[in-house]
Amino acid sequence: MTDDAGTPLAAKPTAASAPSETPAAATAPLRGRAREARDNDRILLQAAREVFAQRGWQAPMSAVAEHAGIGIASIYRRFPSKDDLVLRLRSLALCEVIEVARASLTGVVATEPLTPGLAKAVEAHQGVSAVARFLRLHITMATGPLTVGSWRQALTSPEIEQNTGELRSALDALIAHDAEAGYVPQNFTAADLMLGVVHLRPNLPTSIERATEIHTRHLELYLLGLAATAATPSLVSGFGATWNEWLSFHTVEDSA
Numbered sequence: 691m692t693d694d695a696g697t698p699l700a701a702k703p704t705a706a707s708a709p710s711e712t713p714a715a716a717t718a719p720l721r722g723r724a725r726e727a728r729d730n731d732r733i734l735l736q737a738a739r740e741v742f743a744q745r746g747w748q749a750p751m752s753a754v755a756e757h758a759g760i761g762i763a764s765i766y767r768r769f770p771s772k773d774d775l776v777l778r779l780r781s782l783a784l785c786e787v788i789e790v791a792r793a794s795l796t797g798v799v800a801t802e803p804l805t806p807g808l809a810k811a812v813e814a815h816q817g818v819s820a821v822a823r824f825l826r827l828h829i830t831m832a833t834g835p836l837t838v839g840s841w842r843q844a845l846t847s848p849e850i851e852q853n854t855g856e857l858r859s860a861l862d863a864l865i866a867h868d869a870e871a872g873y874v875p876q877n878f879t880a881a882d883l884m885l886g887v888v889h890l891r892p893n894l895p896t897s898i899e900r901a902t903e904i905h906t907r908h909l910e911l912y913l914l915g916l917a918a919t920a921a922t923p924s925l926v927s928g929f930g931a932t933w934n935e936w937l938s939f940h941t942v943e944d945s946a
Contacts, residue, residue: 734758734765738779743893747776777847784853787887790831791860794824795867805831819873820864821883822913829891829905858933875919877929881936886912 737758741749751772755762769775786804793799793812808831817823861880868874890909894901919926 788857790827795820821868874916879930881931
């Protein structure tokens with residue numbers, strides 16, 4: 691629920707590739723060393739997310755190691771370069787958003803979800819609006835702030851491009867469901883929804899509890915606005931953001 695969670699960014703390609711971990715890959719329960727390795731990765735990646743969200747991609751690997759409470763050599767054994775770590779973070783963040791989007795529509799959660807506690811959260815956020823469930827889950831479950839600025843200098847890979855396409859498909863399905871039911875305007879787009887995710891969950895300098903309270907309040911106002919616009923489209927002018935526009939907002943041009 692980047693920042694954020696990493697968002698779908700179109701940036702200059704790199705030869706490095708991120709290890710694959712899609713929602714489908716998490717269906718079988720892990721045991722023994724595999725579970726321990728997964729848990730250790732989560733600790734490291736969460737620490738890296740927090741450091742990069744606060745300091746940007748320029749933050750040194752030593753800062754990540756210190757925040758995670760491990761030696762820097764341990765990071766380089768897992769990720770040979772900083773680019774590899776960045777790619778892993780971005781792919782994982784995208785997969786988490788995809789997982790939440792699919793679960794918001796179907797109510798089905800993998801046995802070993804990428805987001806711990808997702809199954810219980812899905813049950814707690816029952817409702818007929820898939821978009822509302824998706825946004826509520828993101829606000830309460832996201833493992834890092836989804837901040838646009840901190841992700842602008844990110845690299846990309848074929849895997850991340852594939853993740854981006856899967857995310858759009860998942861969001862399109864959510865929106866189609868809600869548009870047919872009259873919960874969102876007919877011209878509401880996947881890019882509109884992702885822009886809402888960014889604006890509804892900024893990184894606030896306060897306690898987690900208070901930040902969640904503020905985010906939830908703003909979400910309620912946002913959902914009321916969507917419902918009102920669905921009933922009376924003329925309330926809002928202009929056209930929805932396109933997916934290409936969303937990608938372009940995060941594009942890093944290759945200066946070489």
